[in-house]
Amino acid sequence: MRIKKAAVLGSGVMGSGIAAHLANVGIPTLLLDIVPKELTAEEQAKGWTLEHKQVRNRIVNQAVQRLLKQKPAPLMSKDNLALIEVGNFEDDFHRLAECDWIIEVVVERLDVKKSVFEKVDEVRKQGSIVSSNTSGISIEAMAEGRSDDFKKHFLGTHFFNPPRYLKLLEVIPTKHTDPAVVTFMKQFGENVLGKGVVLAKDTPNFIANRIGTYGLLVTVREMMKGGYSVGEVDSVTGPLIGRPKSATFRTLDVVGLDTFIHVANNVFEKVEGEEKEAFTVPSFMKTMVEKGWLGSKSGQGFFYKKGKDIFELNYETLEYEPTKKLKAPSIEMSKQAKGTANKLKALVYANDRAGQLLWNILSPTLLYSAQLLGEIADDIVAIDRAMKWGFGWELGPFETWDAIGVKQSVEKMKAEGRQVPSWVEDMLASGYEAFYKYEHGRVSYYDRGQYKPVEENEKVIHIQRLKEQKGVIKKNSGASLIDLGDDVALLEFHSPNNAIGFDIVQMINYALEEVDRNYKGLVIGNQGKNFCVGANLAMILMEAQDDNYFEIEMVVRQFQQAMMNIKYSTKPVVVAPFAMTLGGGTEICLPASRIQAAAETYMGLVEVGVGLIPGGGGNKELYIKHLSGMPNGVEFDLQKVANKVFETIAMAKVSTSAAEARELNFLNAQDGISINGDHLIHDAKQAVLALYESGYKPPVRKKIPVVGETGYAALLLGAQGMYYSGYISEHDLKIAKKLAYVIAGGSVPYGTEVDEQYLLDLEREAFLSLVGEPKTQARMQHMLVKGKPLRN
Numbered sequence: 001m002r003i004k005k006a007a008v009l010g011s012g013v014m015g016s017g018i019a020a021h022l023a024n025v026g027i028p029t030l031l032l033d034i035v036p037k038e039l040t041a042e043e044q045a046k047g048w049t050l051e052h053k054q055v056r057n058r059i060v061n062q063a064v065q066r067l068l069k070q071k072p073a074p075l076m077s078k079d080n081l082a083l084i085e086v087g088n089f090e091d092d093f094h095r096l097a098e099c100d101w102i103i104e105v106v107v108e109r110l111d112v113k114k115s116v117f118e119k120v121d122e123v124r125k126q127g128s129i130v131s132s133n134t135s136g137i138s139i140e141a142m143a144e145g146r147s148d149d150f151k152k153h154f155l156g157t158h159f160f161n162p163p164r165y166l167k168l169l170e171v172i173p174t175k176h177t178d179p180a181v182v183t184f185m186k187q188f189g190e191n192v193l194g195k196g197v198v199l200a201k202d203t204p205n206f207i208a209n210r211i212g213t214y215g216l217l218v219t220v221r222e223m224m225k226g227g228y229s230v231g232e233v234d235s236v237t238g239p240l241i242g243r244p245k246s247a248t249f250r251t252l253d254v255v256g257l258d259t260f261i262h263v264a265n266n267v268f269e270k271v272e273g274e275e276k277e278a279f280t281v282p283s284f285m286k287t288m289v290e291k292g293w294l295g296s297k298s299g300q301g302f303f304y305k306k307g308k309d310i311f312e313l314n315y316e317t318l319e320y321e322p323t324k325k326l327k328a329p330s331i332e333m334s335k336q337a338k339g340t341a342n343k344l345k346a347l348v349y350a351n352d353r354a355g356q357l358l359w360n361i362l363s364p365t366l367l368y369s370a371q372l373l374g375e376i377a378d379d380i381v382a383i384d385r386a387m388k389w390g391f392g393w394e395l396g397p398f399e400t401w402d403a404i405g406v407k408q409s410v411e412k413m414k415a416e417g418r419q420v421p422s423w424v425e426d427m428l429a430s431g432y433e434a435f436y437k438y439e440h441g442r443v444s445y446y447d448r449g450q451y452k453p454v455e456e457n458e459k460v461i462h463i464q465r466l467k468e469q470k471g472v473i474k475k476n477s478g479a480s481l482i483d484l485g486d487d488v489a490l491l492e493f494h495s496p497n498n499a500i501g502f503d504i505v506q507m508i509n510y511a512l513e514e515v516d517r518n519y520k521g522l523v524i525g526n527q528g529k530n531f532c533v534g535a536n537l538a539m540i541l542m543e544a545q546d547d548n549y550f551e552i553e554m555v556v557r558q559f560q561q562a563m564m565n566i567k568y569s570t571k572p573v574v575v576a577p578f579a580m581t582l583g584g585g586t587e588i589c590l591p592a593s594r595i596q597a598a599a600e601t602y603m604g605l606v607e608v609g610v611g612l613i614p615g616g617g618g619n620k621e622l623y624i625k626h627l628s629g630m631p632n633g634v635e636f637d638l639q640k641v642a643n644k645v646f647e648t649i650a651m652a653k654v655s656t657s658a659a660e661a662r663e664l665n666f667l668n669a670q671d672g673i674s675i676n677g678d679h680l681i682h683d684a685k686q687a688v689l690a691l692y693e694s695g696y697k698p699p700v701r702k703k704i705p706v707v708g709e710t711g712y713a714a715l716l717l718g719a720q721g722m723y724y725s726g727y728i729s730e731h732d733l734k735i736a737k738k739l740a741y742v743i744a745g746g747s748v749p750y751g752t753e754v755d756e757q758y759l760l761d762l763e764r765e766a767f768l769s770l771v772g773e774p775k776t777q778a779r780m781q782h783m784l785v786k787g788k789p790l791r792n
Contacts, residue, residue, distance in 0.1 A: 011063035015105035020074035168390035194675030208390030242340035242394030253295030328354035341403035441469035478503030521688035525576030534583025567591035572691035590621035604654030611776030615767035706745025
């Protein structure tokens with residue numbers, strides 16, 4: 001089975017988003033929707049008729065145009081739009097015969113879906129996979145009356161919105177689906193689409209929405225019962241307990257209250273008794289929908305923003321009030337605890353308002369998850385993964401239960417008269433006190449009286465488990481060197497925010513020496529929140545305020561030398577960036593033998609935002625990266641190259657994806673992109689081995705042509721124009737002059753070839769002179785305190 005071309009039926013927010021993601025991974029996609037029944041005023045003015053092609057494809061064309069404007073962007077690069085071909089159900093339906101995968105994303109009505117699939121069955125080629133992106137309609141019911149080949153190749157593929165960013169893909173087979181198709185789609189989902197795939201059963205709302213919706217409704221009812229406010233609930237149901245910042249009610253505002261109620265009703269209509277009661281939507285939420293208070297898309301919901309102030313809804317009066325936060329001793333205690341598991345334990349057993357709220361939210365959700373085992377999924381791992389990948393929970397329900405202590409919590413639940421599923425009681429009676437077991441870097445889960453190993457894609461590498469299995473070669477406060485296996489080493493950063501200080505520089509140099517002696521190559525990567533947000537700004541500011549410029553100069557010089565050591569290492573060095581890769585983080589990537597970036601990598605040299613320029617060789621390396629992209633033997637304009645590099649650094653451009661990082665020349669054609677972030681370390685390791693096996697040789701040190709004095713003047717023209725127009729400050733102009741001087745190569749004639757060390761010296765001098773500026777120090781201070789740039 002191979003998917004070379006796909007089709008998406010339905011171009012709404014979800015359908016167009018799925019088409020965009022297919023284009024992101026390089027799959028040509030046909031996007032179809034219905035033919036409009038009426039002309040717009042604009043179409044009438046142009047003299048078009050309902051038969052005009054632009055009119056017939058209007059709905060899809062508008063959807064495609066929205067892809068370019070949506071935030072966050074569904075496309076990783078605007079160029080990917082070229083892979084989406086538009087059409088309509090009447091003129092282009094026969095073209096489904098060209099496609100290997102047909103995804104239905106039409107309105108959530110069984111009769112409409114069945115009608116669409118009847119037509120699909122007539123035109124599809126034998127063996128093509130057909131799936132529905134429904135969020136809760138029975139997959140089995142959709143396939144009724146279809147051909148045997150259709151049924152064998154039909155299943156549910158439930159993406160979460162937005163498809164580019166949310167990791168979960170629920171795959172829902174029917175009793176007719178060929179097991180080989182299920183296996184293929186799971187592997188395709190993980191390896192090609194970059195998703196976390198869970199196999200779900202054909203039940204209302206599948207896994208994540210079933211439990212997520214239940215948990216949200218439990219929270220709403222608990223708020224009403226306990227007299228809490230919307231803001232109070234959100235202040236404790238977000239990052240404090242390992243959930244997203246949007247917590248409960250901001251999440252509902254983002255999703256849209258109408259959408260949420262539709263999903264809740266999916267279950268409400270199909271279940272009985274207590275469960276039906278649990279999915280009953282409170283009347284005030286229905287009133288909000290009647291008033292059009294749907295959340296973000298309507299401008300107000302549970303929260304309302306007026307100017308810079310945010311107000312919360314009082315659900316009793318339906319009036320907006322200033323936002324409140326819940327205050328309780330357990331909240332302060334939990335902030336002192338390390339890790340989400342310990343924070344949860346400090347909170348849920350506390351006898352205060354926060355503890356009572358969280359216990360009354362969590363305990364029914366944990367019990368509900370346990371009751372549904374076997375009905376919605378075959379094992380606890382699928383349930384935990386669905387909630388982590390679909391709702392952004394740091395810990396799934398059963399991991400949460402382990403964190404608060406299964407035995408202790410069950411005793412409390414039973415004392416309160418809550419019904420604990422018999423299989424959980426049997427587990428405790430058999431002497432098993434946790435749902436998961438961690439031994440020697442391996443994880444097992446409880447299943448019907450025994451522990452079974454958690455199955456994972458072979459490309460998933462957990463650095464922490466690796467350290468538990470193999471230990472650490474060497475470590476200090478900032479980084480650890482680890483054996484990745486197959487004679488490849490890994491340098492992992494673990495300083496606060498992975499900021500670069502002297503400790504990391506020391507470990508880079510040690511790692512390169514160790515790899516030179518004993519390994520085939522080195523991967524530089526980690527599994528923190530971000531790859532690296534730059535240099536240790538606090539340390540630089542503190543030394544500058546103490547006038548300790550000798551110390552700063554020494555650290556910058558050593559950082560520059562470490563980057564040169566990476567570049568000219570005798571063994572291949574592959575850097576694996578992801579998420580925020582800023583300033584010094586980008587500087588570590590640029591000199592490497594290869595970069596293997598996660599698809600979601602936000603890369604940029606952003607030092608001007610704190611009144612500096614890159615100091616670790618970033619200016620030089622980005623300039624060289626641009627030059628190396630020029631074809632051999634073809635004359636090119638050196639000034640245009642210098643202008644481009646100057647513009648990228650002076651405007652602190654940051655890529656919104658790895659694909660865009662390639663457009664900005666932070667990555668070149670040889671560098672790789674991993675669509676699945678969980679496979680990043682594996683892919684980087686394979687890149688090291690490929691380089692080593694092909695007889696890797698470090699680059700030959702060459703002189704670099706620069707634009708010199710005349711080029712410096714040209715670089716400054718734009719900056720001076722912006723200053724005189726009032727767009728940039730006097731200090732911005734001073735930074736621009738320093739940056740232009742470095743990129744131009746100083747006071748030399750145009751076309752002079754200079755040594756790398758000469759450019760590094762220019763860079764370091766400019767960096768140090770800016771560090772001494774009071775306005776730069778004010779910018780650094782502001783960034784450290786406020787987390788955003790100061791324009792002074």
